[in-house]
Amino acid sequence: MDFRLLLFLSAALFSAVRTSSTIDFQVGVILDLDSPVGRIGMSCLCTASSDFYAAHADYKTRLVLNVRDSNNSVVDAAAAALDLIKDVKVDAIVGPQKSTQANFVMDLGDRAHVPILSFSATSPSLIPRTPYFVQTAQSDANQVQAIASIVKAFQWSQVVIIYEDTEFGHGIMPYLCNALQDVNARVSYRSLFPRSATDDFISKELYKMMTMQTRVFVVHMTQCHGTKLFRKAKELGMMSEGYAWIATSGLMDLFNLADFDDVEAMQGVLGVKPLIPISKELHSFAGRWIRVFLQANQDMKLSDTSIFCLWAYDTFTALATAAERVGNSEKNSKMNEYNVNPGDLFSLGVSETGPKLLRALLATRFRGLAGEFNLVNGQLEQTPYQIVNVVGRGEREVGIWTRSGGISRKLNLNITSSYSTSKENFRTIIWPGESTTAPRGWEFPVGGEKLRIGVPQKPGFNEFLKVHRDPHTNATEVSGYYKDIFDSVMASLPYAIRYEYTPYPFFNPDGSRCGSYDDLVYQVSLQDYYDAALGDITITANRSIYADFTLPYAEGGVTCIVPIKYEDVNDVLTFLQPLTKELWLTTAAFYISTGLAVWILGSRIISSSRDPPGQHAGMIGYFPFFPGEGIQGSLLCLVLVTWAFVGSLLNSTYTASLSSRLTVQRLQPTITDVKQLIKNGHYVGCQEGSFLISFLIKLGFNKSKIKTYKSAEDCNEALMLGSENGGISAYYDVLPHIRMILSQYCGKYMIVGPTYRTDGFAFAFPKGSPAVADISRAIIQLTENGTILEIEQRLSSNSACLGPEGTSSPTSVTLRSFLVLFVITGCVTLTCLLLSLLIHRCKNRASLQITSDFKTKAMSRIHALYQDLKILSQNCKLERK
Template identity: 70%
Template sequence: MDLGNKTDVPIISFSATNPSLIPRTLNFVQTAQSDANQVQAIASIVKACQWSQVVIIYEDTEFGNGIMPYLFNALQDVNVRVSYRSVFPKSASDDFISKELLKMMTMQTRVFVVHVTQSLGTRLFLKAREVGMMSGGYAWIATSDLTDSFNLMDSNAVGAMQGVLGVKPLISKSEKLQYFTDRLIRTFLLANQDVRPSKASIFGLWAYDTLWALAMAAERVGNSALYSTRNEVNLDSNSGDCFALKPSEMGPKILEELLKTSFQGLSGEFNLVNKQREQTQYQIVNFVERDEKQVGIWMPSKGISKELNSNIATCYSISKENFKSIIWPGDSNERPRGWEVPLSGKKLRIGVPQKPGFNEFLKVEDDHVTNATKVSGYFKEVFESVMDALPYAIPYEYIKYPFFNANGSSAGDYDDLVYKVSLQENYDAALGDITITSKRSVYVDFTLPFAEGGITSMVLVKYEYVHDIFTFLQPLTKELWLATATFYISTALAIWVLGNRIITSSRDSPGQHAGMFGYFPFFPGGGIDGNLLCLVLVTWAFVANLLNSTYTASLSSRLTAQRLLPTFTDVTTLIKRREYVGCQEGSFLKDFLIKLKFDENNIRTYNSSEDCYEALERGSKDGGISAYYDVLPHIKMLVSQSCGQYKVAGPTYRTDGFAFAFPKGSPVVADISRAIIQLTEKGSILETEERLFSNVSCSGQDGTSSPNSITLRSFVVFFAITGFVTVTCLLVSLVTYLSKNQAFLQRMSDLNANVLWRIDALCKYFRESNPPSLPKTANSRDQIPRS
């Protein structure tokens, strides 16, 4: 490259695929496909198969190292983690290969991306088959260099690579390519009759197209330019270096024309973009016997599809459904899940916190007979339900993590347990009331939360009698009071109308009638007669007595009820008064309270709910606390167990809830999170919670709210009945009256008087038990009797 730069002559390579070569020199032209293109295809395969991590195997040469930064970036873009990098020397011994493969067998990851040359790749797969890594559950992906060499391998190496996936640039079939291949095979057989012929490699096709492109560029430059440069390379007589070279005048012209060259070659469209071969599609093949079975096509714009001209994906698509059927290692049709519990017979070690108190959700005990760890509680049942919901079985066992030593001193906390999971020395995962925090997420990966999050406080309640001068109005709502008054007045009016003619005192003065109007609904008088009047009175009496009884009961309840008020509701008040607050020992809550500006000396920790209750009863002045802070599920449990003695108070601070913790990059996290979602959607987790905690709450205890006011809706039916009866009786009375006094009404209609006077005359006539008769003729208003 230095020589090309010095002489200004283009350097053309049809075999170099390292993406980092282009930036090094201005005159370098890469007519082979850059490895920066195939890494996108490899990343798409890994993502489509839903693998979360891979192991990369490559040789320690410029060929092997050059692609690595691009491969890492491509995998990172699809959220795939490289769990291990295995670097092989180009001349690695069989013993080195075996030891490295056995080391990888002890890891969880079962997906391997191999980027080595043919010579090293052949020995690698032979050893992999020997140690048992070409069986079911493993997945291997070979890069283009090794894939293109598959048809050159012997039968032993081909047998070792069964089920491997490979990627290589797609070479479209054409008559020109077929003619060239047939001619190449015939020529090869003439010289090597005892050797099985093979197809032309992709590098051979790139070389053929490159020579054609260079010839076409030189032809356009012209012969004159060639002759003008015949003396460019000569000795500089003034220089001490006899090999000093002058810059070429023809080199830039050749480079310029070469970059303009475009034609349909044997390997496809020849077109250079930024001095590189234009990005093309990649073929995804599956090694089955001696064949390279095409199972998919990767296209830069569409992703993976089954066929080149497939119209299924109109946008970029990465899905396992876009593959044809694949035969995986071990002659398996089932896609490997990408990870396994390493070493046969080993169980997943689940760390569970052992502590003396706060065991309502998870209880860890020692079985002294079997010397085993007994685990019970809500968290354990949820975890086992999730593991049962996985599409595969994972053996696991519970390993206790004690928070306290035998002498009572602290042995660790939740943060320590999470950190030990990250080390994977004694624990492979952890379950319990482990809240997702940013600090813990640095060391482990959390599943999706299976329980609600949040931090709040509970305080002791004080009892207070509710007394108000308007308490007597509170049993009924405003609407019910208004409806009662309305029906009272309307019923009184109806009773007065119906009983006016038959009550003995009906001839009293108007003032006396007005007084009687007010108490008619309750005391209608002694000489009551008439079925209609009785029916209205009976209906109203029923509704009035029912309303009176309900009102009396509600008022009595209000006068004797106590209201439960929290002793503290404001965090600021607790901080200003320097009140003591408590939290669970070993949790992250102490650090949280310090961030809320509580003095560290005013924070007390407790190991059990009994100690917490006792501290709240004593209060800050007597060596206790004024408020206890904990995560929301714990607070709800403690409040429900207290039967009204404590109450949730203050704001609820949001957290991400409880989750299971696994080491960074653990492939099981995604599957467990999906299982949690499925169980949550089906309601299984909620059913488990209700089954375990349904007997905790205190039945019949509700001192936290006053009796509700009685609404109009409760009496709307009764008001409708009394209204209907009253209106019906009035209509019947009116119809009866009109039918008996038709003559009087006829003479009224003949009078020459206004409407108001007629109504007044009618009312006076209706009030009379024996009304005087009207004159037969009424030519003037003076002839009408007046009261």
């Protein structure tokens, strides 16, 4: 029994239920009647017709189906549509089946104002070209977020998309790429399969993908091409552990038609497809329809209803409901009522009922077999998606995706729930190779080849990484700090990676330069000879354009060193250098002023105060060094004690500073500022092949003043010569190399000027390499547990000295260090002088003697103080006698 007999039986049933008063709506049906979707869709349309009018016998309208076979051809589909519109004068068309056919037929429907309803054309590019095309199926754009959620849940950073070179294949690509980009997943490769792809073409494409690092594949194909792809992938070993495959609904919607070999080839595949809600109506329909369909199509194996069947069933129900709303009175309404301009009519004629039927259809809403039927902007409203896992002989649900809640184990339509993409929300997934461990999403190229790690080979500056090629065996020997770190990082990864070191020569045998660090990074981006690179490779903005870098494992920064000159300790004026000029002058001034103050105070109480001026000058110099001897008087003692304290500190500070200068060599750089180098036109040097040439030019150096060197020995010779003798005045390099040079030439050079901030040394990988994230995490782990520090300490233990960078030289003591003390002693001396003057004036004026006229308490206090001082003075004279 074929589909034509089914149509005959449906027509007989339709004739039995119609009456003379019913109004017929002519509906065209364009399907590929030899294809599985066409046969399933036609069967469900007929079943829907009998079920609907059996349940709505009182309806005054009937849909009359006019079936045409498109023969899997765009031209035949267009011819069928032309015939239905022109000759049959249909009010609507169901179909065509494929997106490429619908892309052409919708234009005819738009010109003739005939609604085109497709339950199987799912390409997003078909909407919204015309309002007369209605997708009663889920658009492929609705599933891309579900696919992106799966990718995000397992933290896959790269994805390969495999799709057909058809309208169906191309339509989803912008939406899928954007969705993957939103979850920070990069599309590393797009594999486009023509409709006539041969087994040889499929094999070549799969071999190409095997050489890539990405192991996550999203397949957007029809059932015919998709199963052929998976059979070939299994044959080539790509359905094994470590691979992840995600199939879109285009393949999974017809999975129940796949034979045993196809199911075996797809073991471990994840798929997404619209979720069909379970209902009594669905259960009743499925049992009846499958029996009828299998009797009519004995060559097909169908275990369950297809989503295309349910969409076809709901499409007929919606169209019949809309036709009943339009009614017989609307059937004969005038065209001008719907704003149709006869001058713009298509030559085939414009349907009078089409616009009315379209409006009624867009307003129709009901709960169908496939779920809620609601058209939004000419498309079926988005519904939840089911995530299935191909295991055993069928598929098993492992999760459900909703637009509001993300991934969950059970359907949750709560709008307020938080969106989740956690992999914990999945049920147990069996991945390809019967593995229960989620693939990490990438692998290094297969085929037994090791990862090629480029290492710079150069004659000098190889203290951190030394590359030596044995001329007899041609074997490469690599050693050094950077190599030890790389080995430790790779060993700490949770998976094994086979790699080998490949030298990258910086110089030819004749000594001419043939490469640089920039060239090495660029070669890594090409992946022709190197898959990664290690060494003293600084992260720069220019290099990051071509490659991705891990986190730095060594510090960055650029600074310069200059030769050191030493202070002459045998200079005849060395004794003056411990104190600055300002401090010497201030000390002398206070010495003299203190002596004068002592003379003034002492002249009032010492018997020799009438001696010649020469003796007075001797007394001025005598008092500061012998405070208190022969001195009477409290004020004089106070001045001398204060000065003695300051003098003692000055004396001890001077002694200590002078001793330091006579026993420790003082280091002085020959150049102290980069501006001085640029202004005086000095030559500066840097490492050959590094980024420092462009760096120095940006600092302001003329390119002609920059010299490059191959080794630390060459730098040492150039610095010793100086700019005047054909050498350089300063050498610039990154901090690790600068410290190594200082340790090699201990005491000859020192760091001057600022340290310019740059990123540190890192491993370079091709752009978009998924290994960068894992290796960066390994570097963090080794840094935190002290492994990298331990390796660094082993390297630094070989250094003989820390260099002059850590040597401090004595400096002159400045006036600021004693400023407060000088202020204190000055204030004390001045106060004592003023007080002495006041006492002296009071002693020689009779008007200030005690009288009964003192009426204020303040004057009494001053008088009492005066008397006390007078008595104290007399006691001092008696003691002296």
